[in-house]
Amino acid sequence: MHQVERAIFDLRRGLPVLLLAGEARVLVQAIEGAAEAAVARLAEEAGSTPALVLSRHRLAQLGETEAATPSRLPLPEWTDRQRLAELAFGARPEERLGSDDLARWRRALEPAESADRGALALMRRALLIPAALVARVADPRRRAVEALVAEGTLLAVEAAPAERCLEGGLGMLKRVSEAHVPLADAFDCRFVLFREPDGLREHVAVVIGEPEIGEVVPLRLHSACLTGDLFGSLRCDCGEQLRNAVTEIEALGGGVLLYLAQEGRGIGLANKLRAYTLQDSGLDTLDADRILGFGDDERHYGVAVDMLASLGIRRVQLLTNNPRKVAALTEGGIEVVARQALYGSLNDHNRRYLSAKAERAGHLLDGVLNGHEDGPRRS
């Protein structure tokens, strides 16, 4: 895990890393921050033709509608940064790259192997665009590349743990510190901070009042939304949901709110802002994420299950409109005794977002979409 965490750091800085997959040595670089001549340079370094690894969601945007797995797209050396960006996350690839060219690219697709899957997982964990430049190191270049590793200028990491890096080291969450933090809507609150084993993400359990831990505990799983939670953005309903959850849990006699570092349904703030810009050109919240190469929802709730285990909570009354959260907790061995709706209010800016969640992602938002437009509602 240690090397994986370092690899994420290097990739975020725009540096290449070397993935080790059996006998294969594969140079990997992020699309974000890639220099103009990145493909040519990688070709020279590896002595082979670089390829672009794309997620199945992105492949679908390029016309590979049946893609069930990621694939590798071999690239000519003259591929510049602009073309890479169009291929990896451009909004209108057909228009910009030409349908003939796209069809040709598609015919050249190769199935992804372990190093390619590892590269994509690293990009996701690093909250970068989920597309990677990869190049297999040819035999004549192997020594030179290994020398870079030996002298410490290139980081080598095994592909297998890289592939698993999104699982987040379950059961190894560290409970780090805690304090009493009185809130405007609930005076008696304790913030308990948890850190993932690789140190990259932190999550907070807000214990409101003194819930009976052995009984059914009112619980909210809240995914971070900087724009909504902190600034009251009108594009979503998160800020109101957050505050309504605190009030509601307090009214229920106490419970827990898990504030999870899952900004943008797990794609990170940078990508959420990219997705917002795409939404401004007419796409809905799910299609915008798919253009960028992401699935409808990239969140994993293993950390929430671990936090509940640490707090001794096994039975909950869950405040959510999202059936996936109920399913994820149940799968993690938490008994969801009841679900309780939790709404923000509808406005002209979030109407399309909430409708898409209800119509396309199965969120249970009838109560807010059908007529309750004049303020927050609970049921």
Ligand SMILES: Nc1nc2c(ncn2[C@@H]2O[C@H](COP(=O)(O)OP(=O)(O)OP(=O)(O)O)[C@@H](O)[C@H]2O)c(=O)[nH]1
């Ligand atoms: N990718 C993406 N994320 C968004 C967008 N709008 C809001 N979000 C994120 O969506 C998540 C919403 O979190 P929650 O309110 O906990 O979850 P939910 O899936 O709406 O479910 P409930 O609120 O429990 O019903 C947050 O991480 C937001 O940052 C968007 O347009 N695109």
Ligand SMILES: [Zn+2]
């Ligand atoms: Zn939000």
